Amino acid sequence: MSRPLLYPLAEGTTRAQSLAVRERCGDAGRVWTSWAGMAQSQGWVRRYFKAFCKGFFVAVPVAVTFLDQVACVARVEGTSMQPSLNPGGSQSSDVVLLNHWKVRNFEVQRGDIVSLVSPKNPEQKIIKRVIALEGDIVKTIGHKNRYVRVPRGHIWVEGDHHGHSFDSNSFGPVSLGLLHAHATHILWPPERWQKLESVLPPERLLVQSEEDCLQGSP
Amino acid sequence: MLRGVLGKTFRLVGYTIQYGCIAHCAFEYVGGVLMCSGPSMEPTIQNSDIVFAENLSRHFYGIQRGDIVVAKSPSDPKSSICKRVIGLEGDKILTSSPAGFFKNHSYVPKGHVWLEGDNLQNSADSRYYGPVPYGLITGRIFLKIWPLNDFGFLRDSPNGHRFSDELGK
Numbered sequence: 166m167s168r169p170l171l172y173p174l175a176e177g178t179t180r181a182q183s184l185a186v187r188e189r190c191g192d193a194g195r196v197w198t199s200w201a202g203m204a205q206s207q208g209w210v211r212r213y214f215k216a217f218c219k220g221f222f223v224a225v226p227v228a229v230t231f232l233d234q235v236a237c238v239a240r241v242e243g244t245s246m247q248p249s250l251n252p253g254g255s256q257s258s259d260v261v262l263l264n265h266w267k268v269r270n271f272e273v274q275r276g277d278i279v280s281l282v283s284p285k286n287p288e289q290k291i292i293k294r295v296i297a298l299e300g301d302i303v304k305t306i307g308h309k310n311r312y313v314r315v316p317r318g319h320i321w322v323e324g325d326h327h328g329h330s331f332d333s334n335s336f337g338p339v340s341l342g343l344l345h346a347h348a349t350h351i352l353w354p355p356e357r358w359q360k361l362e363s364v365l366p367p368e369r370l371l372v373q374s375e376e377d378c379l380q381g382s383p
Numbered sequence: 384m385l386r387g388v389l390g391k392t393f394r395l396v397g398y399t400i401q402y403g404c405i406a407h408c409a410f411e412y413v414g415g416v417l418m419c420s421g422p423s424m425e426p427t428i429q430n431s432d433i434v435f436a437e438n439l440s441r442h443f444y445g446i447q448r449g450d451i452v453v454a455k456s457p458s459d460p461k462s463s464i465c466k467r468v469i470g471l472e473g474d475k476i477l478t479s480s481p482a483g484f485f486k487n488h489s490y491v492p493k494g495h496v497w498l499e500g501d502n503l504q505n506s507a508d509s510r511y512y513g514p515v516p517y518g519l520i521t522g523r524i525f526l527k528i529w530p531l532n533d534f535g536f537l538r539d540s541p542n543g544h545r546f547s548d549e550l551g552k
Binding site: 222225226227230231233234271284285286287288316317318339342343344 | 400403407408454457458459493516518519
């Protein structure tokens with residue numbers, strides 16, 4: 166016989182076709198048809214598994230990259246940014262939108278509310294307002310030096326609730342490399358939906374900013 | 384025909400985004416290949432050596448004394464520095480010259496590390512800009528790939544006397 170004894174069957178073979186093969190191949194065909202029947206009923210399992218793998222390896226990196234590089238959402242704990250954030254104290258925590266894309270080049274303005282890796286505890290993120298940029302001279306509250314010049318590549322951050330805030334007045338200027346994201350909006354609770362404004366608190370005006378120094382003003 | 388071209392463009396963009404995200408996750412969470420420049424880590428790492436850095440240790444807070452790490456520069460967040468960890472938080476560090484008469488010690492603050500290059504004469508490191516926050520560390524170098532005659536795991540520090548457990552003796 167020139168014909169091969171066993172015919173491998175493709176997925177989706179109909180019952181009529183499987184019967185036809187059985188007739189042609191006799192006993193060997195019977196083994197193959199039962200196999201094909203099983204494969205067809207299990208074909209959906211293999212297809213589902215393939216689709217799951219494809220989805221997993223596409224969706225997880227894309228989602229992780231998006232949350233790391235574009236934007237994510239976080240709940241604010243603590244009272245160091247009252248009254249701008251968490252004015253209700255422990256009853257209701259604000260949920261803010263953190264925008265990573267805006268700080269990808271480490272560009273921040275005075276008055277921005279930013280989240281950064283805590284210099285004292287790398288496992289924790291803290292959220293504070295930027296008071297001064299590099300080159301500015303700040304009048305501190307409770308720091309060991311009265312006046313501090315912010316070094317190159319650093320920023321001075323403070324919580325709005327002075328006295329109840331673990332900020333640059335405790336740990337000094339922070340390196341821009343620790344910058345994590347810019348908090349742009351409050352998302353929850355709904356009655357506190359708003360865009361967070363980048364304003365310096367009026368009592369925290371700078372002694373001297375870098376621009377003043379460069380223009381040579383007295 | 385326009386629909387065919389548009390379809391192909393969308394597929395291309397989709398694949399680019401997909402593979403770009405996979406590459407980003409690999410570099411961020413697993414590791415990558417880096418080229419080091421500068422003389423501050425000689426003789427362990429020479430100028431223009433290519434090394435392999437892994438980023439898992441810093442996410443699991445497993446950086447040890449004696450590791451060579453890559454970190455963002457404290458004064459310029461867009462550039463990186465490559466130094467050895469001499470002290471972890473709480474360690475006692477000799478900040479003055481070891482040959483000097485009065486030895487100044489200080490303690491590494493919480494959440495920071497003390498970095499020094501192996502080439503002590505020609506390295507701007509923590510002796511110059513102070514302790515570096517742990518959050519600036521981006522990876523740990525553990526394998527040198529190029530030049531091939533120096534392929535392999537990296538040597539221990541030639542400056543063993545700088546480590547704090549030596550100071551206690």
